[in-house]
Amino acid sequence: MNNPPDVAQDPKEYEEYAHGIRKxxxxxxxxxxxxxTFTAVTVALSYVNFGTQxxxxxxxxxVATIKAACxxxxxxxxxxxxxxxxxxxxxxxxxxxxxxxxxxxxxYNPIVR
Amino acid sequence: MEIPYTISTRPDTGLWNAKIGIWLFLxxxxxxxxGLFSAYVFLRLDAQPGEWPHxxxxxxxxxxxxxxxxxxxxxxxxxxxxxxxxxYNAYWWYMLATILCGVIFLFVKLYFEWPQKFSHYGVFLKxxxxxxxxxxxxxxxxEEKGLESRIxxxxxxxxxEALTDPNIxxxxxxxxxxxxxxxxxxxxxxxxxxxxxxxxVAKIEKEDVERISSFGPxxxxxxxxxFTITGLHGAHVLGGVLVFLYMWLPVSKKVYQRNPEHLANxxxxxxxxxxxxxxxxxxxxxxxxxx
Numbered sequence: 001m002n003n004p005p006d007v008a009q010d011p012k013e014y015e016e017y018a019h020g021i022r023k024x025x026x027x028x029x030x031x032x033x034x035x036x037t038f039t040a041v042t043v044a045l046s047y048v049n050f051g052t053q054x055x056x057x058x059x060x061x062x063v064a065t066i067k068a069a070c071x072x073x074x075x076x077x078x079x080x081x082x083x084x085x086x087x088x089x090x091x092x093x094x095x096x097x098x099x100x101x102x103x104x105x106x107x108y109n110p111i112v113r
Numbered sequence: 114m115e116i117p118y119t120i121s122t123r124p125d126t127g128l129w130n131a132k133i134g135i136w137l138f139l140x141x142x143x144x145x146x147x148g149l150f151s152a153y154v155f156l157r158l159d160a161q162p163g164e165w166p167h168x169x170x171x172x173x174x175x176x177x178x179x180x181x182x183x184x185x186x187x188x189x190x191x192x193x194x195x196x197x198x199x200x201y202n203a204y205w206w207y208m209l210a211t212i213l214c215g216v217i218f219l220f221v222k223l224y225f226e227w228p229q230k231f232s233h234y235g236v237f238l239k240x241x242x243x244x245x246x247x248x249x250x251x252x253x254x255x256e257e258k259g260l261e262s263r264i265x266x267x268x269x270x271x272x273x274e275a276l277t278d279p280n281i282x283x284x285x286x287x288x289x290x291x292x293x294x295x296x297x298x299x300x301x302x303x304x305x306x307x308x309x310x311x312x313x314v315a316k317i318e319k320e321d322v323e324r325i326s327s328f329g330p331x332x333x334x335x336x337x338x339x340f341t342i343t344g345l346h347g348a349h350v351l352g353g354v355l356v357f358l359y360m361w362l363p364v365s366k367k368v369y370q371r372n373p374e375h376l377a378n379x380x381x382x383x384x385x386x387x388x389x390x391x392x393x394x395x396x397x398x399x400x401x402x403x404x
Binding site for chain 2 (some may be wrong): 017018021022024025028029031032035036039040042043046047049053056057060061063064067068071072075076082083084085088089091092095096099100102103106107
């Protein structure tokens, strides 16, 4: 979903502009409804036994990731943002993955375990 | 001197400055919460069988709070869209709804969820004493079914004076249903609607107790990470509510009257922060309440 366009300075163009914004508003309401539905799905799935606790955690995290992607893409307008912001986020992703990688290394450290 | 690029975009970045600022700030926030989630993963992996509690939080309340945060994310983006369409009255109402959602979220957390935990107790039994309390633990059946052993009896402490008086030799606990009826298959999984503590009282000798604790951060690694992460998250919600309050008050109407796009940009950056707070909760909710 693209971001809403900048406001029209020319009053004649305003109605067309407002129509464009209203289309985005419908998108925001739809995503809100999807997020609420997925919250109910997350709760329901947590009471289903998928065999192991790891499987249950994996499925719940998958649903949470889909919800987070909806928030980031639509509400935070990341679906269509400027290149500089993507660059910042690529660095962030790299470092946060590094952080979890350190946790992984600590868990499998043969010296202390 | 006027601050440049608060409304118009910089030619080199294509962005106005506050937008780059908020994204850099959110990047640092990702690292902050990432560190805490990383610690959570480590603590959870390191927990011994039966040590990581399940079903101790109120799922309907957590679900309601999740829905409230999602609703507030919708209202804040609608507030921003209303400003873009130059509908100040609609903006005012959407912003009020966002503020109320944030306040309700905090109220539920601070006046309902957290205090309940501090009046609920868990008694960790010494390994050699667990057989003596088998009627409250139901571990024989759990072992047959391949389930983790229970190591704790939970409920309301009836004789608080036992915590400080060395002459009192036992704790009296009005047990939770999970210990009052431990062999029921219904107790193998947490309930969606939390069951209240029963009036069945267990008398547990102090010499059999490894540790007794309320459900505060000192209870377990689970509650330590729960209070740390939800506390930090709650502080973010409070910060967001205060910023929104400023933007809702008449002082911001002056900004709108001077240049509506300036207020729209302010709402956009604070909205980005609010969506991030919502995004963190999307992971907090299943990890602590459901799994």
